[in-house]
Amino acid sequence: MTATDELLGPILRDVSRAFYLTLRVLPAAVRPQIGLAYLLARIADTIADTTEVPAEKRRKKLRQFRERIRDEGAPPVDFSTILRALDHEGEQRLLQHSAEAIALLDTTKAADRGQIQLVLETITRGQELDLERFDGKTLTALQTADDLDDYTYRVAGCVGEFWTRITRQHCFPDEELDELHLVQNAIRFGKGLQLVNILRDLPADLAAGRCYLPAVDLAMAHLEPADLREPKNWLQLEPVFRPWLELAEEHLAAGAHYNQQIPHVHYRLRLACAWPLLMGRRTLDRVRESNPLEPSERRKITRAQVRGILFGTAMRVPFRGAWQRLLVRE
Template identity: 40%
Template sequence: MPIPDRVFLLGPLLKGVSRSFYLTLRILPAGMRDPVGLAYLLARAADTIADTALIPPPQRLALLLALRARVNGADDGGELVRRLAAEVASQQTLSDEKVLLESIGPALDVLDQLAGADREAVRGIVTTLTEGMEFDLRTFPDERSGQVAALPAMADLDRYTYLVAGCVGEFWTTMTYAHLPGTLQAPPAVMLARGVRFGKALQMVNVLRDCGKDLRIGRCYLPAEVMDRYAFVPQDLLAPANSARARPMLCELVRVALDHFREAIAYTLAIPRTAVRLRLACLWPILIGLETLLLLVENDAWLDPARVSKVSRGKVYRVLAGSVALVMADGALRAWMRGRIARIEARLA
């Protein structure tokens, strides 16, 4: 295929691999789209490397570290590009993922073309996200081993959610201050901290929603510290029939997620009503995340990977339409989001 250029990378290819996140990217103000989109592409390529189970974990880790080094300016003479095409792209069943891995060279060229501050910000976020992927590869057993390992403590879960999502909130906030100066009136330290909690909220949803699936590849993100209080070990959670007995543990972790979501709401409502695009880009993941949590607490088989709590496409479109109608109405937005939290909390009693 022809060498992809900037337009292809940040247009059709990004749309092909980013799925629902592409909606958020499209609504972003123009100056933020390229660095945020490129960061997503590079992180998605790294994630594909880390998740390709047909490749042994040590080989995946070596490729991941090589990509991190290349993102940060190391020159390997094109060795990484060749290895990704030969060792990883050939293993992909999804064509967009294959094209992405074959497009790493041009993507790195686009990174080099970014303005200095944007380039360093993209390097920083990709570095931290790949540290989260490295954490997975070093912490959990090979997906094909039949073994399951759990994170030891809540502090480990908190660190993990920062590495894979909380750091994105920081990056997003940094990009906002850089490309939309004067938009955020709150002090940067306040917004950066809220941005971290925003990302952690979304990742807690992923952890709880995908628990059944993750267990079957040997990964239990529910901390042993929490499971011990409810007399569980990771292997117990492999049985969907234990969903009811494990519900108190689910409720405890949903409360943690809701605390993060309250900070995400504060973050979003601190964005001026006139910054419509930026507001919508923040509202959509919050609203869809809360809808997912509501489905989760209403799911009496939440540990069953065949009954994953997923918001329907129709519901997503209704949420998007409702948010557009209310985007400039702080009171109505606050009532909507608090109402969703109240419904979730009512099911936790």
């Protein structure tokens, strides 16, 4: 097994089985670039999320990591402090092989390498900003809706943009389509998926000292971030929470339009984009049916639902009408 096969195979699978499935179905022409970008982003996530390490040290490691991605001549990054704090075997293995992932980036074709460097620049700067906002010691909220929109772009919307640049170049470069609209829909799709995660994971984020619902919105409901730790306050929060559910749905609808813009013959690419869309919608449904402030309520979709999505899409992807009915919600 080559280093590339190991990185994009068992190492990636052990940090995200969901994305591993997506990677397997992607066309071979874009699988290495998208897989590598994902691994590098997961390394950055691991740095940012290892709360046992002080926030300032994590910010420093993120800056060093970003510099090494940007510049082949930059010093290698020492992850020993992060590694000692990790207890997830998949993440440990990922960091242990980080030098190989960066070496693979160094040998990637210049145009693709530039796209990977650009998206990692955006992601890591967003993570660094997140660490500055949330020190983990006190519960803090984002201030405005613009702050939340900016956050969802930096950590996910930019990924949709990257994905589109890479797949457009390698899968359908000569296809005549509305490029601007395609990229705009891709960005909204990424933002929507991140917003779904935020709405689903609200109790866990609050426990970690992070409130992504804007303070301006909470003030309209006469709430402070700490009030959201009490499930009984859901009815008071609901009027300002519901618009975020609606926005997430609208962003995912843009993701459905994005999927329909992909040329029909690219079955694999349409499948890879449909899976997170449909899983995101199912997750939103579960959030709607729950008390989003209740930590004990399960809001992740079940494995049976995931299998149903995989099977249902595989059966419908060849047929234009069936595919459109699957993607478009009334």
